[in-house]
Amino acid sequence: MSEKITALIVDDERFSRDELKYLLRKQKAIELIGEADSGESAIMKAVQLQPDVIFLDVEMPRTNGMEVAAAVQELKRPPKIIFATAYPDFAVEAFRHEALDYLLKPFEEDQVTEAVKRLEKILGKRPEESSVNKPPSKLAVEGEEEIYYLNPADILYVYRDERLTKIVEKERVFETKLPLKEIEQRLQPFSFFRIHKSYLVNLEYIDRLVPWFNGAYQLVLRGSKEQLSVSRNYVKDLRKQLEL
Template identity: 75%
Template sequence: MIKVVVVDDERFSREELTYLLQKHESIEVIGEADSGDAAIMKTIQLQPDVLFLDVEMPKMDGMEVAKAVQELKNVPSIVFATAYPDFAVEAFRHEAVDYLLKPFEEEQLADAIARLEKKFGADPEVHTEEVKPSKLAVEGEEDIYYLDPVNVMYVYREDRVTKIVEKSKVHETKWPLKEVEQRLKGYSFFRIHKSYLVNLRYIERLTPWFNGAYQLELRGKDEKLSVSRNYVKDLRKQLEL
Protein backbone atom coordinates (compact mmCIF):
# COMPACT_ATOMS: atom_id res chain seq x y z
CA MET A 1 0.00 0.00 0.00
CA ILE A 2 1.12 3.56 -0.75
CA LYS A 3 0.56 5.71 2.35
CA VAL A 4 -0.82 9.16 1.53
CA VAL A 5 -1.47 12.41 3.42
CA VAL A 6 -3.83 14.91 1.74
CA VAL A 7 -2.97 18.58 2.36
CA ASP A 8 -5.44 21.35 1.50
CA ASP A 9 -6.79 24.30 3.49
CA GLU A 10 -10.28 23.76 1.99
CA ARG A 11 -12.18 20.95 3.71
CA PHE A 12 -14.35 20.05 0.72
CA SER A 13 -11.30 19.75 -1.53
CA ARG A 14 -9.64 17.42 0.99
CA GLU A 15 -12.76 15.31 1.25
CA GLU A 16 -13.20 15.07 -2.53
CA LEU A 17 -9.59 14.08 -3.15
CA THR A 18 -9.61 11.58 -0.27
CA TYR A 19 -12.77 10.01 -1.69
CA LEU A 20 -11.24 9.68 -5.17
CA LEU A 21 -7.97 8.28 -3.82
CA GLN A 22 -9.72 5.65 -1.74
CA LYS A 23 -11.17 4.12 -4.91
CA HIS A 24 -7.68 2.83 -5.73
CA GLU A 25 -6.62 -0.41 -4.03
CA SER A 26 -2.96 0.57 -3.86
CA ILE A 27 -3.64 3.82 -1.94
CA GLU A 28 -4.15 4.21 1.81
CA VAL A 29 -5.02 7.73 3.00
CA ILE A 30 -3.50 7.84 6.49
CA GLY A 31 -4.09 11.49 7.31
CA GLU A 32 -5.14 14.99 6.29
CA ALA A 33 -3.75 18.44 7.00
CA ASP A 34 -5.34 21.86 6.57
CA SER A 35 -2.18 24.00 6.56
CA GLY A 36 1.49 23.92 5.68
CA ASP A 37 2.59 23.67 9.31
CA ALA A 38 0.17 20.82 9.95
CA ALA A 39 1.43 19.05 6.82
CA ILE A 40 4.99 19.03 8.12
CA MET A 41 3.87 17.75 11.52
CA LYS A 42 1.77 15.00 9.91
CA THR A 43 4.71 14.03 7.72
CA ILE A 44 6.98 13.69 10.75
CA GLN A 45 4.38 11.77 12.77
CA LEU A 46 2.91 9.47 10.09
CA GLN A 47 5.86 8.98 7.68
CA PRO A 48 3.70 8.95 4.51
CA ASP A 49 5.05 7.82 1.16
CA VAL A 50 3.31 10.66 -0.68
CA LEU A 51 1.90 14.12 0.04
CA PHE A 52 -0.96 15.26 -2.18
CA LEU A 53 -0.27 18.94 -1.69
CA ASP A 54 -2.25 22.08 -2.47
CA VAL A 55 -0.18 25.08 -3.55
CA GLU A 56 -2.14 28.13 -2.42
CA MET A 57 -2.48 28.03 1.37
CA PRO A 58 -2.22 30.86 3.94
CA LYS A 59 1.02 31.45 5.87
CA MET A 60 2.99 28.51 4.46
CA ASP A 61 2.18 27.52 0.88
CA GLY A 62 2.66 24.17 -0.82
CA MET A 63 6.00 25.07 -2.41
CA GLU A 64 7.41 25.97 1.00
CA VAL A 65 6.12 22.67 2.41
CA ALA A 66 7.74 20.73 -0.45
CA LYS A 67 11.05 22.47 0.24
CA ALA A 68 10.80 21.91 4.01
CA VAL A 69 10.10 18.16 3.84
CA GLN A 70 13.26 17.69 1.75
CA GLU A 71 15.17 18.19 5.00
CA LEU A 72 13.43 15.30 6.78
CA LYS A 73 14.98 11.87 7.23
CA ASN A 74 12.24 10.14 5.25
CA VAL A 75 11.34 12.42 2.35
CA PRO A 76 7.87 11.81 0.86
CA SER A 77 7.11 12.07 -2.84
CA ILE A 78 5.03 15.07 -3.82
CA VAL A 79 1.94 15.29 -6.01
CA PHE A 80 0.71 18.87 -6.28
CA ALA A 81 -3.08 19.22 -6.45
CA THR A 82 -4.19 22.78 -7.11
CA ALA A 83 -6.55 25.05 -9.03
CA TYR A 84 -3.64 27.11 -10.39
CA PRO A 85 -1.66 25.97 -13.48
CA ASP A 86 0.94 28.73 -13.12
CA PHE A 87 3.12 26.92 -10.58
CA ALA A 88 3.83 23.81 -12.67
CA VAL A 89 7.40 24.76 -13.62
CA GLU A 90 8.33 25.49 -10.02
CA ALA A 91 6.58 22.29 -8.89
CA PHE A 92 8.81 20.09 -11.03
CA ARG A 93 11.89 21.80 -9.61
CA HIS A 94 10.83 20.07 -6.40
CA GLU A 95 10.84 16.76 -8.30
CA ALA A 96 7.07 16.43 -8.10
CA VAL A 97 5.69 13.13 -9.38
CA ASP A 98 2.69 14.93 -10.92
CA TYR A 99 0.76 18.21 -11.00
CA LEU A 100 -3.02 17.78 -10.84
CA LEU A 101 -5.48 20.58 -11.58
CA LYS A 102 -8.83 21.09 -9.88
CA PRO A 103 -11.52 20.06 -10.55
CA PHE A 104 -9.91 16.62 -10.49
CA GLU A 105 -10.48 14.29 -13.43
CA GLU A 106 -10.49 10.63 -12.47
CA GLU A 107 -8.43 9.65 -15.50
CA GLN A 108 -5.80 12.28 -14.68
CA LEU A 109 -5.69 11.04 -11.09
CA ALA A 110 -5.42 7.44 -12.27
CA ASP A 111 -2.39 8.39 -14.37
CA ALA A 112 -0.71 9.96 -11.32
CA ILE A 113 -1.41 6.88 -9.22
CA ALA A 114 -0.03 4.63 -11.96
CA ARG A 115 3.23 6.58 -11.78
CA LEU A 116 3.27 6.22 -8.00
CA GLU A 117 2.62 2.47 -8.29
CA LYS A 118 5.56 2.21 -10.67
CA LYS A 119 7.77 4.27 -8.35
CA PHE A 120 6.88 2.29 -5.22
CA GLY A 121 6.39 -1.11 -6.84
CA ALA A 122 2.82 -1.19 -5.55
CA ASP A 123 0.92 -2.03 -8.73
CA PRO A 124 -1.77 -4.47 -7.51
CA GLU A 125 -1.57 -6.34 -10.82
CA VAL A 126 2.17 -6.91 -10.78
CA HIS A 127 1.88 -10.21 -8.92
CA THR A 128 -0.98 -11.62 -10.94
CA GLU A 129 -0.42 -13.96 -13.83
CA GLU A 130 -0.77 -12.07 -17.09
CA VAL A 131 -2.21 -13.59 -20.24
CA LYS A 132 -1.36 -11.56 -23.32
CA PRO A 133 -4.21 -11.59 -25.85
CA SER A 134 -3.33 -12.18 -29.50
CA LYS A 135 -5.83 -9.61 -30.80
CA LEU A 136 -7.35 -6.36 -29.58
CA ALA A 137 -11.13 -6.56 -29.99
CA VAL A 138 -12.84 -3.27 -30.93
CA GLU A 139 -16.61 -3.13 -31.36
CA GLY A 140 -17.85 -1.05 -34.29
CA GLU A 141 -21.46 -0.09 -34.96
CA GLU A 142 -22.26 -3.50 -36.43
CA ASP A 143 -19.07 -5.56 -36.34
CA ILE A 144 -16.26 -6.49 -34.00
CA TYR A 145 -12.79 -5.76 -35.38
CA TYR A 146 -9.84 -7.81 -34.16
CA LEU A 147 -6.70 -5.72 -34.41
CA ASP A 148 -3.14 -6.95 -34.26
CA PRO A 149 -1.48 -4.69 -31.65
CA VAL A 150 1.70 -4.72 -33.76
CA ASN A 151 -0.18 -2.74 -36.44
CA VAL A 152 -1.53 -0.11 -34.03
CA MET A 153 0.60 3.04 -34.32
CA TYR A 154 -0.90 5.09 -31.51
CA VAL A 155 -4.00 5.51 -29.36
CA TYR A 156 -5.52 8.73 -28.05
CA ARG A 157 -8.52 10.02 -26.11
CA GLU A 158 -10.69 12.83 -27.53
CA ASP A 159 -14.19 13.98 -26.56
CA ARG A 160 -14.81 10.88 -24.40
CA VAL A 161 -13.92 8.59 -27.30
CA THR A 162 -10.71 6.57 -27.55
CA LYS A 163 -9.29 6.39 -31.07
CA ILE A 164 -7.01 3.54 -32.16
CA VAL A 165 -4.88 4.55 -35.14
CA GLU A 166 -3.50 2.09 -37.68
CA LYS A 167 -1.56 3.16 -40.77
CA SER A 168 -4.65 3.51 -42.99
CA LYS A 169 -7.61 3.30 -40.59
CA VAL A 170 -8.85 4.77 -37.30
CA HIS A 171 -11.08 2.75 -34.96
CA GLU A 172 -13.17 4.20 -32.15
CA THR A 173 -14.09 2.69 -28.80
CA LYS A 174 -15.76 3.92 -25.62
CA TRP A 175 -13.15 2.18 -23.49
CA PRO A 176 -11.20 4.71 -21.43
CA LEU A 177 -7.57 5.10 -22.43
CA LYS A 178 -6.50 3.40 -19.19
CA GLU A 179 -8.45 0.27 -20.20
CA VAL A 180 -6.84 0.17 -23.65
CA GLU A 181 -3.42 0.68 -22.07
CA GLN A 182 -4.03 -2.29 -19.77
CA ARG A 183 -5.18 -4.48 -22.66
CA LEU A 184 -2.02 -3.61 -24.60
CA LYS A 185 0.24 -4.37 -21.65
CA GLY A 186 3.09 -6.57 -22.78
CA TYR A 187 3.31 -4.91 -26.20
CA SER A 188 5.60 -1.99 -27.04
CA PHE A 189 3.27 0.86 -26.08
CA PHE A 190 4.32 3.88 -24.03
CA ARG A 191 2.32 6.82 -22.67
CA ILE A 192 3.67 10.13 -24.00
CA HIS A 193 0.86 12.35 -22.70
CA LYS A 194 -2.13 11.93 -20.42
CA SER A 195 -4.25 11.38 -23.55
CA TYR A 196 -1.82 9.49 -25.82
CA LEU A 197 -0.19 6.05 -26.09
CA VAL A 198 2.31 5.37 -28.85
CA ASN A 199 3.77 2.17 -30.28
CA LEU A 200 7.54 2.51 -29.80
CA ARG A 201 8.32 0.49 -32.93
CA TYR A 202 6.96 3.31 -35.16
CA ILE A 203 8.88 6.21 -33.60
CA GLU A 204 11.21 7.84 -36.11
CA ARG A 205 12.20 11.22 -34.66
CA LEU A 206 11.99 13.16 -31.39
CA THR A 207 12.33 16.95 -31.67
CA PRO A 208 12.56 19.53 -28.82
CA TRP A 209 9.56 21.82 -28.85
CA PHE A 210 9.10 24.28 -25.95
CA ASN A 211 9.03 24.32 -22.13
CA GLY A 212 10.73 20.92 -22.02
CA ALA A 213 8.12 19.25 -24.25
CA TYR A 214 8.98 17.37 -27.45
CA GLN A 215 7.30 16.51 -30.73
CA LEU A 216 7.24 12.95 -31.99
CA GLU A 217 7.25 11.81 -35.62
CA LEU A 218 6.04 8.34 -36.54
CA ARG A 219 7.13 6.35 -39.56
CA GLY A 220 4.47 6.60 -42.27
CA LYS A 221 2.47 9.40 -40.59
CA ASP A 222 2.55 13.13 -41.38
CA GLU A 223 1.09 14.40 -38.12
CA LYS A 224 3.33 15.12 -35.14
CA LEU A 225 2.42 14.04 -31.61
CA SER A 226 3.22 16.08 -28.50
CA VAL A 227 5.28 14.44 -25.78
CA SER A 228 4.61 15.93 -22.34
CA ARG A 229 7.78 16.86 -20.49
CA ASN A 230 6.67 14.54 -17.66
CA TYR A 231 7.24 11.57 -19.97
CA VAL A 232 10.27 12.65 -22.03
CA LYS A 233 12.95 11.22 -19.73
CA ASP A 234 11.32 7.78 -19.43
CA LEU A 235 10.55 7.71 -23.16
CA ARG A 236 14.21 8.29 -24.02
CA LYS A 237 15.20 5.49 -21.67
CA GLN A 238 12.83 3.18 -23.53
CA LEU A 239 14.13 4.20 -26.97
CA GLU A 240 17.88 4.53 -26.52
CA LEU A 241 20.60 1.89 -26.14
Protein backbone atom coordinates in the same frame (compact mmCIF):
# COMPACT_ATOMS: atom_id res chain seq x y z
CA MET B 1 3.86 -9.22 -0.33
CA SER B 2 4.04 -5.57 -1.26
CA GLU B 3 2.60 -2.85 0.94
CA LYS B 4 0.21 -0.17 -0.16
CA ILE B 5 1.33 3.40 -0.82
CA THR B 6 0.53 5.56 2.19
CA ALA B 7 -0.80 9.02 1.36
CA LEU B 8 -1.40 12.33 3.14
CA ILE B 9 -3.77 14.91 1.61
CA VAL B 10 -3.08 18.59 2.26
CA ASP B 11 -5.53 21.34 1.24
CA ASP B 12 -7.10 24.21 3.14
CA GLU B 13 -10.42 23.68 1.31
CA ARG B 14 -12.50 20.83 2.71
CA PHE B 15 -14.40 20.27 -0.55
CA SER B 16 -11.14 19.74 -2.45
CA ARG B 17 -9.89 17.29 0.20
CA ASP B 18 -13.13 15.33 0.02
CA GLU B 19 -13.04 15.23 -3.78
CA LEU B 20 -9.47 13.91 -3.82
CA LYS B 21 -10.20 11.41 -1.04
CA TYR B 22 -13.10 10.01 -3.07
CA LEU B 23 -10.88 9.50 -6.13
CA LEU B 24 -7.95 8.05 -4.19
CA ARG B 25 -10.16 5.56 -2.36
CA LYS B 26 -10.90 4.04 -5.77
CA GLN B 27 -7.17 3.32 -6.19
CA LYS B 28 -6.32 -0.10 -4.73
CA ALA B 29 -2.66 0.83 -4.40
CA ILE B 30 -3.33 3.79 -2.09
CA GLU B 31 -3.93 3.83 1.66
CA LEU B 32 -5.03 7.23 3.01
CA ILE B 33 -3.46 7.75 6.42
CA GLY B 34 -4.26 11.40 7.10
CA GLU B 35 -5.19 14.87 5.94
CA ALA B 36 -4.20 18.41 6.85
CA ASP B 37 -5.85 21.79 6.28
CA SER B 38 -2.75 23.98 6.57
CA GLY B 39 0.95 23.99 5.74
CA GLU B 40 1.94 23.91 9.39
CA SER B 41 -0.28 20.90 10.08
CA ALA B 42 1.05 19.21 6.94
CA ILE B 43 4.66 19.40 8.11
CA MET B 44 3.73 18.09 11.57
CA LYS B 45 1.73 15.17 10.15
CA ALA B 46 4.46 14.35 7.63
CA VAL B 47 6.88 13.97 10.55
CA GLN B 48 4.42 11.91 12.60
CA LEU B 49 2.91 9.68 9.89
CA GLN B 50 5.84 9.40 7.44
CA PRO B 51 3.66 8.98 4.34
CA ASP B 52 5.03 7.67 1.06
CA VAL B 53 3.40 10.55 -0.80
CA ILE B 54 1.78 13.91 -0.06
CA PHE B 55 -0.95 15.26 -2.32
CA LEU B 56 -0.27 18.92 -1.74
CA ASP B 57 -2.18 22.13 -2.53
CA VAL B 58 -0.09 25.19 -3.44
CA GLU B 59 -2.10 28.23 -2.34
CA MET B 60 -2.65 28.09 1.43
CA PRO B 61 -2.53 30.79 4.13
CA ARG B 62 0.74 31.41 6.01
CA THR B 63 2.78 28.36 4.91
CA ASN B 64 2.10 27.53 1.27
CA GLY B 65 2.61 24.26 -0.58
CA MET B 66 6.05 25.13 -1.95
CA GLU B 67 7.29 25.86 1.57
CA VAL B 68 5.83 22.58 2.80
CA ALA B 69 7.56 20.70 -0.04
CA ALA B 70 10.89 22.30 0.82
CA ALA B 71 10.46 21.48 4.52
CA VAL B 72 9.56 17.81 4.10
CA GLN B 73 12.47 17.23 1.72
CA GLU B 74 14.70 17.72 4.77
CA LEU B 75 13.18 14.71 6.52
CA LYS B 76 15.23 11.55 6.88
CA ARG B 77 12.68 9.72 4.73
CA PRO B 78 11.20 12.43 2.49
CA PRO B 79 7.84 11.65 0.88
CA LYS B 80 7.11 11.97 -2.80
CA ILE B 81 5.20 15.14 -3.67
CA ILE B 82 2.23 15.39 -6.01
CA PHE B 83 0.89 18.92 -6.22
CA ALA B 84 -2.91 19.15 -6.47
CA THR B 85 -3.97 22.71 -7.20
CA ALA B 86 -6.21 25.00 -9.23
CA TYR B 87 -3.24 27.07 -10.43
CA PRO B 88 -1.22 25.89 -13.47
CA ASP B 89 1.27 28.78 -13.09
CA PHE B 90 3.24 27.03 -10.34
CA ALA B 91 4.13 23.93 -12.38
CA VAL B 92 7.73 24.97 -13.16
CA GLU B 93 8.46 25.83 -9.54
CA ALA B 94 6.79 22.60 -8.41
CA PHE B 95 9.18 20.44 -10.38
CA ARG B 96 12.12 22.32 -8.87
CA HIS B 97 10.94 20.72 -5.65
CA GLU B 98 11.21 17.32 -7.36
CA ALA B 99 7.42 16.97 -7.64
CA LEU B 100 6.37 13.65 -9.12
CA ASP B 101 3.20 15.06 -10.68
CA TYR B 102 1.01 18.15 -10.91
CA LEU B 103 -2.76 17.61 -10.77
CA LEU B 104 -5.10 20.43 -11.70
CA LYS B 105 -8.52 21.03 -10.15
CA PRO B 106 -11.19 19.95 -10.84
CA PHE B 107 -9.56 16.54 -10.54
CA GLU B 108 -10.25 13.87 -13.16
CA GLU B 109 -10.17 10.17 -12.33
CA ASP B 110 -7.90 9.36 -15.29
CA GLN B 111 -5.44 12.02 -14.16
CA VAL B 112 -5.31 10.61 -10.63
CA THR B 113 -4.96 7.03 -11.92
CA GLU B 114 -1.97 7.96 -14.07
CA ALA B 115 -0.29 9.69 -11.13
CA VAL B 116 -0.77 6.61 -8.95
CA LYS B 117 0.67 4.37 -11.68
CA ARG B 118 3.80 6.52 -11.73
CA LEU B 119 4.00 6.26 -7.95
CA GLU B 120 3.74 2.47 -8.11
CA LYS B 121 6.50 2.31 -10.69
CA ILE B 122 8.84 4.53 -8.69
CA LEU B 123 8.13 3.05 -5.28
CA GLY B 124 7.89 -0.52 -6.51
CA LYS B 125 4.70 -1.19 -4.58
CA ARG B 126 1.55 -2.97 -5.62
CA PRO B 127 -1.83 -3.56 -3.94
CA GLU B 128 -1.82 -6.51 -1.58
CA GLU B 129 -3.31 -9.70 -2.94
CA SER B 130 -4.46 -12.67 -0.96
CA SER B 131 -5.42 -16.07 -2.27
CA VAL B 132 -8.22 -16.06 0.30
CA ASN B 133 -9.72 -12.92 -1.26
CA LYS B 134 -9.43 -13.94 -4.92
CA PRO B 135 -12.65 -13.34 -6.84
CA PRO B 136 -14.81 -16.35 -7.71
CA SER B 137 -14.20 -17.73 -11.19
CA LYS B 138 -17.89 -18.16 -12.10
CA LEU B 139 -20.88 -15.82 -12.32
CA ALA B 140 -23.91 -17.39 -10.65
CA VAL B 141 -27.23 -16.77 -12.43
CA GLU B 142 -30.35 -18.15 -10.79
CA GLY B 143 -33.03 -19.47 -13.16
CA GLU B 144 -36.53 -20.65 -12.32
CA GLU B 145 -35.41 -24.09 -11.18
CA GLU B 146 -31.63 -24.11 -11.58
CA ILE B 147 -28.55 -22.02 -10.85
CA TYR B 148 -26.24 -21.56 -13.83
CA TYR B 149 -22.53 -20.89 -13.30
CA LEU B 150 -21.21 -18.88 -16.21
CA ASN B 151 -17.60 -18.46 -17.21
CA PRO B 152 -17.04 -14.67 -17.62
CA ALA B 153 -14.74 -15.42 -20.58
CA ASP B 154 -17.76 -16.82 -22.49
CA ILE B 155 -19.95 -13.72 -21.97
CA LEU B 156 -20.10 -11.32 -24.93
CA TYR B 157 -22.13 -8.59 -23.30
CA VAL B 158 -24.71 -7.82 -20.62
CA TYR B 159 -27.63 -5.40 -20.86
CA ARG B 160 -30.67 -4.19 -18.97
CA ASP B 161 -34.05 -4.83 -20.61
CA GLU B 162 -36.90 -3.33 -18.57
CA ARG B 163 -36.93 -5.28 -15.28
CA LEU B 164 -34.47 -7.99 -16.31
CA THR B 165 -30.74 -8.09 -16.91
CA LYS B 166 -29.77 -10.26 -19.89
CA ILE B 167 -26.40 -11.99 -20.17
CA VAL B 168 -25.47 -12.87 -23.74
CA GLU B 169 -23.18 -15.72 -24.73
CA LYS B 170 -22.57 -16.88 -28.34
CA GLU B 171 -25.21 -19.60 -28.22
CA ARG B 172 -27.46 -18.63 -25.33
CA VAL B 173 -28.99 -15.72 -23.41
CA PHE B 174 -29.52 -15.89 -19.65
CA GLU B 175 -31.90 -13.70 -17.64
CA THR B 176 -31.61 -12.49 -14.07
CA LYS B 177 -33.44 -10.05 -11.83
CA LEU B 178 -30.13 -8.75 -10.50
CA PRO B 179 -29.58 -5.08 -11.43
CA LEU B 180 -26.93 -4.31 -14.04
CA LYS B 181 -24.89 -2.41 -11.44
CA GLU B 182 -24.55 -5.54 -9.30
CA ILE B 183 -23.53 -7.65 -12.29
CA GLU B 184 -20.96 -4.99 -13.17
CA GLN B 185 -19.49 -5.18 -9.66
CA ARG B 186 -19.27 -8.98 -9.81
CA LEU B 187 -17.52 -8.82 -13.19
CA GLN B 188 -15.13 -6.07 -12.12
CA PRO B 189 -12.09 -8.40 -11.86
CA PHE B 190 -12.62 -9.39 -15.50
CA SER B 191 -12.34 -7.49 -18.78
CA PHE B 192 -15.77 -5.85 -18.89
CA PHE B 193 -16.47 -2.21 -19.69
CA ARG B 194 -19.61 -0.08 -19.64
CA ILE B 195 -20.35 1.43 -23.08
CA HIS B 196 -23.81 2.78 -22.26
CA LYS B 197 -25.92 3.21 -19.14
CA SER B 198 -27.62 -0.10 -20.01
CA TYR B 199 -24.75 -2.12 -21.54
CA LEU B 200 -21.55 -3.86 -20.45
CA VAL B 201 -19.28 -5.55 -22.98
CA ASN B 202 -16.44 -8.04 -22.74
CA LEU B 203 -13.43 -6.20 -24.16
CA GLU B 204 -11.96 -9.47 -25.42
CA TYR B 205 -14.72 -9.79 -28.04
CA ILE B 206 -14.55 -6.28 -29.49
CA ASP B 207 -13.73 -6.36 -33.19
CA ARG B 208 -14.20 -2.77 -34.35
CA LEU B 209 -15.82 0.62 -33.71
CA VAL B 210 -17.96 2.12 -36.47
CA PRO B 211 -18.68 5.90 -36.41
CA TRP B 212 -22.37 6.62 -36.11
CA PHE B 213 -23.61 10.18 -35.44
CA ASN B 214 -23.22 12.98 -32.87
CA GLY B 215 -19.92 11.51 -31.68
CA ALA B 216 -21.42 8.10 -30.91
CA TYR B 217 -20.19 4.77 -32.31
CA GLN B 218 -21.53 1.33 -33.10
CA LEU B 219 -19.58 -1.57 -31.62
CA VAL B 220 -19.06 -4.82 -33.53
CA LEU B 221 -18.36 -7.94 -31.46
CA ARG B 222 -16.92 -11.22 -32.67
CA GLY B 223 -19.56 -13.92 -32.44
CA SER B 224 -22.50 -11.51 -32.52
CA LYS B 225 -24.45 -10.14 -35.49
CA GLU B 226 -25.91 -7.33 -33.41
CA GLN B 227 -24.14 -3.96 -33.27
CA LEU B 228 -24.17 -2.20 -29.90
CA SER B 229 -24.42 1.56 -29.43
CA VAL B 230 -21.55 3.23 -27.59
CA SER B 231 -22.61 6.44 -25.88
CA ARG B 232 -20.35 9.35 -26.78
CA ASN B 233 -19.72 9.82 -23.03
CA TYR B 234 -17.94 6.45 -22.97
CA VAL B 235 -16.08 6.50 -26.31
CA LYS B 236 -12.92 8.20 -25.04
CA ASP B 237 -12.49 5.86 -22.06
CA LEU B 238 -13.30 2.81 -24.18
CA ARG B 239 -10.57 3.70 -26.67
CA LYS B 240 -8.10 4.10 -23.81
CA GLN B 241 -8.98 0.60 -22.62
CA LEU B 242 -8.53 -0.91 -26.08
CA GLU B 243 -5.50 0.86 -27.54
CA LEU B 244 -1.81 0.40 -26.78
